[in-house]
Amino acid sequence: GAVVSQHPSWVICKSGTSVKIECRSLDFQATTMFWYRQFPKQSLMLMATSNEGSKATYEQGVEKDKFLINHASLTLSTLTVTSAHPEDSSFYICSARKYPLSSYNEQFFGPGTRLTVL
């Protein structure tokens, strides 16, 4: 198997608060995890690449100080949305790539976290 979990599955918070989302690979190790964001009726957009033991790489236009990523172990990456605002409301999905790499380099996706900022 290659199961990725996310916690929480949904969260509602007040504007200005911070929210942490966890992404775990349950039955494999992942040196690299990815965070995506999906707005309603739109496709997934890569936000950042999370590397175990090093700093995350952010895509252009994604504020690294607002979306803090920590990948402290081979099975866990966290995304913290700091000082969340209503425009941060979205569906956040993580993925993980197995270590060691396979020939496919396939990414395995979590079930997503629905964030609503009031």
Place this chain on the structure above:
Amino acid sequence: KQEVTQIPAALSVPEGENLVLNCSFTDSAIYNLQWFRQDPGKGLTSLLLIQSSQREQTSGRLNASLDKSSGRSTLYIAASQPGDSATYLCAEYSSASKIIFGSGTRLSIRP
């Protein structure tokens, strides 16, 4: 800029029909191509992944093809069922690390 385009954006067909979903990409150095299914409010379910060295993959009633020279992939669904109703996403691995998603085709199968 690398792009992935899916046409049509929405499709409605009666149950039992065979159908084809289309995906085009601009990256000639594609690494993998993957098809996903997404139900409303849910995450992604992987359907088929085709490596760049392969031309097609099959799973049950699904068959996905890859033509790098024309920059196209198709997902063929045989004998469609109402349970096949979902959004289908095409995703191109532009490198070992980066995936670019298409905007999806919303499929509705009418009983």
